Amino acid sequence: MDYYPALRPATLVKRYKRFLADVITPEGEALTIHCANTGAMTGCATPGDTVWYSTSDSPTRKYPHGWELTETQQGDWICVNTLRANGLVREALEADRIPAFTGYTSLRSEVKYGSEKSRIDFLLQANNQVNCYIEVKSVTLLQQGKGYFPDAVTERGQKHLRELAKISENGDRAVLFFAVLHSGIEDVSPARHIDARYAELLTQAQQSGVEVVCYKAELSPAGITLQKPLVVEL
Numbered sequence: 001m002d003y004y005p006a007l008r009p010a011t012l013v014k015r016y017k018r019f020l021a022d023v024i025t026p027e028g029e030a031l032t033i034h035c036a037n038t039g040a041m042t043g044c045a046t047p048g049d050t051v052w053y054s055t056s057d058s059p060t061r062k063y064p065h066g067w068e069l070t071e072t073q074q075g076d077w078i079c080v081n082t083l084r085a086n087g088l089v090r091e092a093l094e095a096d097r098i099p100a101f102t103g104y105t106s107l108r109s110e111v112k113y114g115s116e117k118s119r120i121d122f123l124l125q126a127n128n129q130v131n132c133y134i135e136v137k138s139v140t141l142l143q144q145g146k147g148y149f150p151d152a153v154t155e156r157g158q159k160h161l162r163e164l165a166k167i168s169e170n171g172d173r174a175v176l177f178f179a180v181l182h183s184g185i186e187d188v189s190p191a192r193h194i195d196a197r198y199a200e201l202l203t204q205a206q207q208s209g210v211e212v213v214c215y216k217a218e219l220s221p222a223g224i225t226l227q228k229p230l231v232v233e234l
Helices: 083-094 155-169 196-207
Strands: 008-016 020-024 030-034 050-055 065-071 077-079 106-113 118-126 129-139 141-143 146-149 173-180 187-190 211-220 223-229
Touching: 008 030, 020 050, 030 050, 077 211, 083 106, 083 118, 083 129, 083 173, 083 223, 118 155, 129 146, 129 155, 155 173, 155 196, 173 196, 187 196
Parallel strands: 030 065, 129 173, 146 187, 173 211
Antiparallel strands: 008 020, 008 050, 020 030, 050 065, 065 077, 106 118, 118 129, 141 146, 211 223
């Protein structure tokens, strides 16, 4: 996934109201940019970090600039735009770069499913294979050298695990796909210290047959690509 037009750097002043951030450009201009991330963003939004932002030419956008990447003062790269995770996974699936999903001929997104009225990120289908339901989660929380998900209590994420478990129990494939969007993360674990219920449901889901797949992205201001499989320690 290439960034076009090219991203521009700025220094983060603060993030606030969840969706907004104030930054200062290298030329000294103060900007307010949009933040497409509703999470806690722990470790991803420290004042003084370098923000890399995109610019939209849409006339309807109140804030034309959007926060894409953080370059931390420790040298890590993080994709904070959680909307990119699905695009990265779709790109990898369409390019057949993930061996676990080889052989599927149809890819659909945002398909309604489940008793709790959910929408699956991706539904893969083929004549000679069972349906494959894929739920994507972006991982950006790094603590004490380890990656964790979630970074805040997530009732929505808990619901998705319940739905995936039912899919698996009914005979189709159900997959939880962790897209690691932090250059410092080399393995992922459920954040029991943040959302114990999510960790419990993840264990139950895996016991029900839900598959857990994890890939790490290579990140730069030029673009991002899912490339490296990582271990998930449940």
